[in-house]
Amino acid sequence: MSLRNIAIIAHVDHGKTTLVDQLLAQSGVFRANEATVERAMDSNDQERERGITILAKCTSVLWHGEAGETRINIIDTPGHADFGGEVERILGMVDGCVILVDAEEGVMPQTKFVLGKALKMGLRPILCLNKVDRPHADPDRVLNDVFDLFAAMGATDQQLDFPHIYASGKNGWAALELDAPRDSLAPLFDLVVRHVPEPKVAENKDKLFQILAVLIENDPFLGRLLTGRIESGKATPGLPIHALSLDGKEIERGRITKVLAFRGLKRQPVDEAEAGDIVAIAGLSKATVADTLCAMEVATALPAQPIDPPTISMTVSVNDSPMAGKEGDKVQSRVIRDRLLKEAQSNVAIRVTDAPGSDAYEVAGRGELQLGVLIEGMRREGFELSISRPRVVYQTGENGERLEPIEDVMIDVDDEYTGVVIEKLAARKAELKDMGPSGAGKTRINLQAPSRSLIGYQGEFLTDTRGSGVLNRVFSHYEPYKGALEGRRNGVLVSNSDGDTAAFALWNLEDRGTMFVGGGEKTYQGMIIGENAKWDDLDVNPIKGKQLTNVRASGKDEAVRLTPPRRMTLEQAIAYIEEDELVEVTPKSIRLRKSILNPSFRKKRVRQEA
Ligand SMILES: Nc1nc2c(ncn2[C@@H]2O[C@H](COP(=O)(O)OP(=O)(O)OP(=O)(O)O)[C@@H](O)[C@H]2O)c(=O)[nH]1
Numbered sequence: 001m002s003l004r005n006i007a008i009i010a011h012v013d014h015g016k017t018t019l020v021d022q023l024l025a026q027s028g029v030f031r032a033n034e035a036t037v038e039r040a041m042d043s044n045d046q047e048r049e050r051g052i053t054i055l056a057k058c059t060s061v062l063w064h065g066e067a068g069e070t071r072i073n074i075i076d077t078p079g080h081a082d083f084g085g086e087v088e089r090i091l092g093m094v095d096g097c098v099i100l101v102d103a104e105e106g107v108m109p110q111t112k113f114v115l116g117k118a119l120k121m122g123l124r125p126i127l128c129l130n131k132v133d134r135p136h137a138d139p140d141r142v143l144n145d146v147f148d149l150f151a152a153m154g155a156t157d158q159q160l161d162f163p164h165i166y167a168s169g170k171n172g173w174a175a176l177e178l179d180a181p182r183d184s185l186a187p188l189f190d191l192v193v194r195h196v197p198e199p200k201v202a203e204n205k206d207k208l209f210q211i212l213a214v215l216i217e218n219d220p221f222l223g224r225l226l227t228g229r230i231e232s233g234k235a236t237p238g239l240p241i242h243a244l245s246l247d248g249k250e251i252e253r254g255r256i257t258k259v260l261a262f263r264g265l266k267r268q269p270v271d272e273a274e275a276g277d278i279v280a281i282a283g284l285s286k287a288t289v290a291d292t293l294c295a296m297e298v299a300t301a302l303p304a305q306p307i308d309p310p311t312i313s314m315t316v317s318v319n320d321s322p323m324a325g326k327e328g329d330k331v332q333s334r335v336i337r338d339r340l341l342k343e344a345q346s347n348v349a350i351r352v353t354d355a356p357g358s359d360a361y362e363v364a365g366r367g368e369l370q371l372g373v374l375i376e377g378m379r380r381e382g383f384e385l386s387i388s389r390p391r392v393v394y395q396t397g398e399n400g401e402r403l404e405p406i407e408d409v410m411i412d413v414d415d416e417y418t419g420v421v422i423e424k425l426a427a428r429k430a431e432l433k434d435m436g437p438s439g440a441g442k443t444r445i446n447l448q449a450p451s452r453s454l455i456g457y458q459g460e461f462l463t464d465t466r467g468s469g470v471l472n473r474v475f476s477h478y479e480p481y482k483g484a485l486e487g488r489r490n491g492v493l494v495s496n497s498d499g500d501t502a503a504f505a506l507w508n509l510e511d512r513g514t515m516f517v518g519g520g521e522k523t524y525q526g527m528i529i530g531e532n533a534k535w536d537d538l539d540v541n542p543i544k545g546k547q548l549t550n551v552r553a554s555g556k557d558e559a560v561r562l563t564p565p566r567r568m569t570l571e572q573a574i575a576y577i578e579e580d581e582l583v584e585v586t587p588k589s590i591r592l593r594k595s596i597l598n599p600s601f602r603k604k605r606v607r608q609e610a
């Protein structure tokens, strides 16, 4: 039986996981009762809730097509830039890839990013113009754009001659021509089998065993599982192996305890797997991604892409607010530390170090969303934490100068909001690259901006564009530090007392700004309860209202009608706070606070020059 290894790559939400669902369904791996779950590969809670893929996952199908029977290993990759660090390593273990592009949205920043990686690895991608069913889909325009993109990215002649296919993953069809029948994904399966070569390494079957670990996870029963494509030899349970780091140092010795092959949504222990196949290996406990697992006789590591360095970090510390310990049961510094270290072991993109000060840890990762996912996960496990404002991780240039990460930003907005968006981003030291109409009264704006200036911008952007704008960003490169930036323009309203908020008191405060809390909620001195309409911070009393002698409304206290408070998600809260503020996270609440609760010890906010 022949074998193919492919990865599905695309910009976030262009339909990778949905397509994989249908590939699984049409190859018959679901039993009747399994077929009902949408995006079955997005199997963890946060993936399902957020509707995005966080972890790359492997699956495998048997396809009986025009070329007979073929096993196809398929890797579904995350499209969001925060989780894109693994894509390059994943592309290293496949022999082909399908690049999906939404036929309505067209080429997006992450399309460019993943295509660039694929071309660099020498792969010959298959272009899948997806979501052709969408009302404004224009697959031929998008095909042209992608061709230009291939050319602009220095594709070889062979790569430029890429095959393309039209599809609606959701509706389960693919077709080589727009007017061809739209009845199944068979044309895509057959194209993969025809166009993607068999794994080259398959000829190394009789050599010594070697595999490069590409994905890592922890299984409650089997312990650490390392997934990769067997580079040479055979994997069999019981085989003595050792793990070598990138530089060839031995990390540990052990034995393979299980070899797991991917079969649909399941993994199946097998007695043997050969060079070329993608499997998960159990048995080692220290080896990680980018390490080589190999027979004892092998002394050199396989070449690997080193792990990308983290770009942002934040301080995680114990919750020391007056409400500490009331809502969660994991509150001690030691428990937090153990949990963070455990995360860093199985998530190669996260780094944890002790932070200055007591009971605080520096957690670094690839973006606000990635860190948000970690904190949200901990919160659900019962943790209480304090989180600082994220900072970018600087690098040092050759001459000792400070370098900061710069991102490509691509924005689609209704024409009328173009002005405000450009103005805001210019103030954040973004450079306009180009802009132009993108159809239907929208403008597309391309910029480059320091990552630093984008922390917290998303929320403001949505407000400025009345929720109609779409902002995409992806890491580009490092540049010399661009100088200080203007901070948040508004100050905050800070509670000056402990107790429950009173509706009347809040009603009185409404003309000061926007409230973050409603009536009857717990508050404490130093807690941020709203945004001041002015630039400075204001200590206010949300507990006791002044006598409302001048109010002639319907009279009764209970009749006070409050504007609904602005509720922030965890990520929004983390992005909102300033240097001297914290987010208090518990299983039940997300509160904003001043790091110093007592106003007499707090530094006054200084006016930011506009
Ligand atoms: N109209 C239409 N919608 C689709 C199609 N395929 C997927 N979608 C929708 O697009 C959204 C994103 O789909 P996903 O499959 O999660 O996209 P993804 O590429 O896996 O996203 P990430 O893994 O987060 O990068 C979902 O709401 C799908 O229902 C399609 O062929 N047509």
Ligand SMILES: [Mg+2]
Pocket: 016, 017, 018, 042, 052, 053, 076, 077, 078, 079
């Ligand atoms: Mg997905």
